[in-house]
Amino acid sequence: MNASMRRMIRDDCSRVLDGGIPGLKALQGGVLLMTGGTGFMGTWVTEMVAYLNDHHGLGLRLMLLSDRASRFGASAPHLAGRRDVQLIECDVLNLVELPPEVNWIIHAAADPDARSHASDPLRTIRLNVRGTDSLLQAASRLGNVRKILYVSSGLVYGTQPPDMANIPESFVGGLDCTVPLQAYAEGKRAAETVCAAYRTQIRLPIVTVRPFAFLGPYQLLDRPWAANNFISESLRGGPIRIQGDGQSVRSYMYPADMALWLLTILAQGPAGAVYNLGSPHGITLIDLARKIVPLFPQPIKIVIRTLGPNAPRASRLVPDTSLAQKTLGLEIKTDLDAAIRLTLQWHHFLHAEKVTA
Amino acid sequence: MPDIRISDPTLRDGNHAVAHQLTAAQIARYAQAAEAAGVPIVEVGHGNGIGASSLQVGLSREDDLTMLRAAREKLSRSALGIHCIPGFATINKDLRPALDAGVDVVRVASHCTEADITQRHIDFVRERGKEAFGVLMMSHMAPVEVLVEQAAKMEAYGAEAVILMDSAGAMLPPDVAQRVGGLTRHLSIPVGFHAHNNLGMAIANSVTAAQAGATILDGTARGFGAGAGNTQLEILVAVLERMGISTGIDLYGILDLGDLAEGELIPAVPTVKSISIVSGLSGVFSAFSKHVDRIAKQYRADPRDVFFELGRRKVVAGQEDLILEVAKQLAERSQTV
Numbered sequence: 001m002n003a004s005m006r007r008m009i010r011d012d013c014s015r016v017l018d019g020g021i022p023g024l025k026a027l028q029g030g031v032l033l034m035t036g037g038t039g040f041m042g043t044w045v046t047e048m049v050a051y052l053n054d055h056h057g058l059g060l061r062l063m064l065l066s067d068r069a070s071r072f073g074a075s076a077p078h079l080a081g082r083r084d085v086q087l088i089e090c091d092v093l094n095l096v097e098l099p100p101e102v103n104w105i106i107h108a109a110a111d112p113d114a115r116s117h118a119s120d121p122l123r124t125i126r127l128n129v130r131g132t133d134s135l136l137q138a139a140s141r142l143g144n145v146r147k148i149l150y151v152s153s154g155l156v157y158g159t160q161p162p163d164m165a166n167i168p169e170s171f172v173g174g175l176d177c178t179v180p181l182q183a184y185a186e187g188k189r190a191a192e193t194v195c196a197a198y199r200t201q202i203r204l205p206i207v208t209v210r211p212f213a214f215l216g217p218y219q220l221l222d223r224p225w226a227a228n229n230f231i232s233e234s235l236r237g238g239p240i241r242i243q244g245d246g247q248s249v250r251s252y253m254y255p256a257d258m259a260l261w262l263l264t265i266l267a268q269g270p271a272g273a274v275y276n277l278g279s280p281h282g283i284t285l286i287d288l289a290r291k292i293v294p295l296f297p298q299p300i301k302i303v304i305r306t307l308g309p310n311a312p313r314a315s316r317l318v319p320d321t322s323l324a325q326k327t328l329g330l331e332i333k334t335d336l337d338a339a340i341r342l343t344l345q346w347h348h349f350l351h352a353e354k355v356t357a
Numbered sequence: 358m359p360d361i362r363i364s365d366p367t368l369r370d371g372n373h374a375v376a377h378q379l380t381a382a383q384i385a386r387y388a389q390a391a392e393a394a395g396v397p398i399v400e401v402g403h404g405n406g407i408g409a410s411s412l413q414v415g416l417s418r419e420d421d422l423t424m425l426r427a428a429r430e431k432l433s434r435s436a437l438g439i440h441c442i443p444g445f446a447t448i449n450k451d452l453r454p455a456l457d458a459g460v461d462v463v464r465v466a467s468h469c470t471e472a473d474i475t476q477r478h479i480d481f482v483r484e485r486g487k488e489a490f491g492v493l494m495m496s497h498m499a500p501v502e503v504l505v506e507q508a509a510k511m512e513a514y515g516a517e518a519v520i521l522m523d524s525a526g527a528m529l530p531p532d533v534a535q536r537v538g539g540l541t542r543h544l545s546i547p548v549g550f551h552a553h554n555n556l557g558m559a560i561a562n563s564v565t566a567a568q569a570g571a572t573i574l575d576g577t578a579r580g581f582g583a584g585a586g587n588t589q590l591e592i593l594v595a596v597l598e599r600m601g602i603s604t605g606i607d608l609y610g611i612l613d614l615g616d617l618a619e620g621e622l623i624p625a626v627p628t629v630k631s632i633s634i635v636s637g638l639s640g641v642f643s644a645f646s647k648h649v650d651r652i653a654k655q656y657r658a659d660p661r662d663v664f665f666e667l668g669r670r671k672v673v674a675g676q677e678d679l680i681l682e683v684a685k686q687l688a689e690r691s692q693t694v
Contacts, residue, residue, distance in 0.1 A: 114513040115476055115480075115514050117513065118510040118514065179506075180506060181506075181509050181510075181513065222480065222483070222484055229483075233486060241488070243547065248545075305517065305546075306359075306360065306547065306572050307541070307546070307547055307572060308547065308567075308570040312542065315545070
C-alpha cells in the first residue's frame with residue numbers, strides 16, 4: 001500500500017474525528033480484541049485505532065483474531081507491523097480461550113459474501129451461530145470484560161415494507177426460514193438471540209449493531225453488489241448494467257464513519273441496546289449510477305435490463321439511524337458524493353500501485 | 358427498449374445437427390446477416406459450448422477461436438455469445454482466450470440441479486466486465502422449487518440473467534408457465550427460456566415463457582438445432598410481433614436470415630422425426646438422437662427402447678457413453694428372449 005493511500009486513510013480518520021474523541025474515552029488504555037479482525041471492518045477499525053493512538057493518545061491495544069491473520073502482513077503491512085496491534089491466527093469456530101487481558105471485544109467474524117451463502121449455507125449458519133457461541137463462551141471466562149459489540153446484519157429485518165422509508169431497530173420483520181439463501185440472515189438473527197441469552201444468563205454486557213451497505217477503500221470490487229459493480233464497470237470504461245428499472249433503493253456509509261460509529265457504540269452503547277449502522281440517506285440505483293458516470297473523463301453508458309411484467313417490485317433497504325445519532329451524538333460526516341469520489345480515488349491509487357509493481 | 362431480448366444459438370445449437378461441422382465461412386456469412394437483421398445476441402461454437410470438442414461428444418470441424426473470430430469480424434451491434442459448461446470449458450484454457458477474442462455474453466451452464474459449478478466461471482466473466490448468464494439445462498428434470506433455489510445461487514454468484522433450457526423438448530406449456538413464473542417471482546434478474554421442438558411445442562412454449570415473464574428467448578433460424586431443433590426464430594419474431602411484443606428485430610431481415618440459413622448452413626431442415634418424439638417423451642437430451650440412432654443400429658436395438666431406458670436412468674449430457682451400455686443390454690436381452 002503506497003504513501004498516497006495511507007495518507008488518504010489518515011485524512012479520512014482525521015476528518016471524521018474533527019469533533020474530538022469524548023465518546024471514546026472509556027476505551028483509553030484498554031485491550032480490544034476483534035474477531036474478523038483482518039476483514040473490511042477490522043481493517044478500518046485498526047486504521048481508526050492506529051490514528052487515535054498516534055494523534056489522540058488513546059493507548060488502546062488491538063488484538064486482531066482471524067483465520068487469515070498471517071495474510072494481513074501482506075495486505076496491510078503498515079498496520080500488521082505496529083506495536084499496538086497483535087495478530088492471532090484462529091478460526092472463531094475453534095476458539096476456546098481468549099487472552100486474559102482483553103476487556104473490550106468486537107465480534108465481527110462472518111462471511112458476508114452472498115456467493116458463499118449460496119454455495120455453502122451450512123458453513124454460513126455455523127459461522128454465525130456456533131462462532132458467536134464459541135466467542136461468548138470464551139468471553140464468559142474472562143475476568144474483566146467491559147463490553148462486547150456483536151456485529152449482526154441489516155438483513156435480519158427481511159423485506160423492508162414499501163411504505164417504510166427507513167427501518168428502525170424496533171422493526172421485527174421476518175424472513176422465509178425455508179429458503180437456504182437466507183442462511184446468513186437467519187444465522188445472524190439466531191446469533192442475536194445467542195447474545196441475548198448470554199446477556200441474561202451469564203450477564204455478559206453485549207451491545208449489537210446491524211450494519212447495512214458501505215462504500216469506500218478496502219472494499220473488494222469483485223463482490224456482486226450494486227455499488228461495487230457500478231464502480232468496477234465504470235473503471236473498465238462501462239457500460240454500467242442495471243437489472244430492472246433501477247428504482248431499488250439502497251444507502252451507503254463511508255467506512256471511516258463506520259469505524260468511528262463502531263468504536264463509539266462499543267464504548268457508549270448500553271448492554272442490550274441495538275443500533276443500526278449505515279447511512280439513512282437512500283438513493284435509487286439509477287441515481288447512484290448517474291452520480292458515478294460524470295466522475296469519469298470518458299462517456300459511460302447506463303444500460304437498463306428489462307425484467308418483464310412478473311418481476312419482483314423494486315426493493316428498499318435503508319436504515320433509520322436516529323437512535324445512534326440522538327443518543328450517542330453520532331453523525332454522518334461523509335456524504336455519498338464524497339464517498340464515491342474517495343472510493344474512485346482509492347481505486348486509482350490501487351491501479352497505479354499495480355502498474356508500478 | 359424491446360420487450361424481449363432474442364438470443365440466437367443457430368451457430369451453436371445448430372452445430373449439433375451437423376455433427377459440429379459448421380465452417381468459419383458459414384459462420385461469417387450467417388453472422389453478417391444476423392447483424393443486418395438486428396439480432397441482439399449471436400451464439401457461436403461447438404454444440405456443447407466452448408472447450409467441448411472431443412471424441413465423447415463430437416469433434417468440431419473448426420476450433421473455438423476460429424469460429425469466434427469468424428463471427429466477431431461480422432458483428433458490431435449484435436453481441437457475440439458463447440455457451441460454456443464448466444468441466445468442458447476451463448477458465449484459463451478456454452474462457453480467457455474466448456473473452457480475449459471478443460466474446461460479449463457468456464452463458465454459463467450446468468445441469469439444472471448443479472448450479473454450484475458455475476460460480477468460478479461467472480466470477481471470471483464478471484471480473485472481465487462481460488455479461489454472464491446462468492443456464493439451467495434439462496430443466497424439465499427438477500421441480501420448480503429446486504429450479505428457484507439453483508437459479509438463486511446463480512444470481513448470488515453474479516449472473517445477470519438465468520436461462521431455463523428445455524434441452525429434451527419435454528415440456529408442455531403449463532410446465533413452462535410454472536417454471537418460468539417461479540423464477541420471475543423470486544429473482545431480481547431477467548429470466549430466459551430455450552426450447553426444443555421434440556413435441557412440437559417450441560413456439561407455444563416460448564410464447565408461454567414470455568407470458569410468464571421471461572424477457573430473453575432463444576430461437577434459431579429454421580429451428581436449426583439438436584434433435585427436433587429449436588424454436589424457429591422467424592416464426593417466434595413474427596408471433597411476438599403479432600402479440601404486440603417487441604424484439605427490436607427487423608421482420609424482413611429475420612425472414613431473409615432464415616432463407617440464408619437454409620441455403621448456406623442446413624443440409625436438412627429439422628423435422629420432428631419419430632426418434633425426436635421419443636426423445637421428448639423420455640426426457641432425454643435432444644442431442645443424443647444421432648448417437649442413439651447410430652449405436653442402436655450397430656447393436657440392432659430399437660432406438661425408441663434405448664431412449665426410454667435412458668430416460669428411466671435419467672441420463673444427462675456428458676453421459677453419452679451410457680447409450681452404448683443401454684443398447685448392448687437391450688440387444689442381449691432381446692436375444693435371450
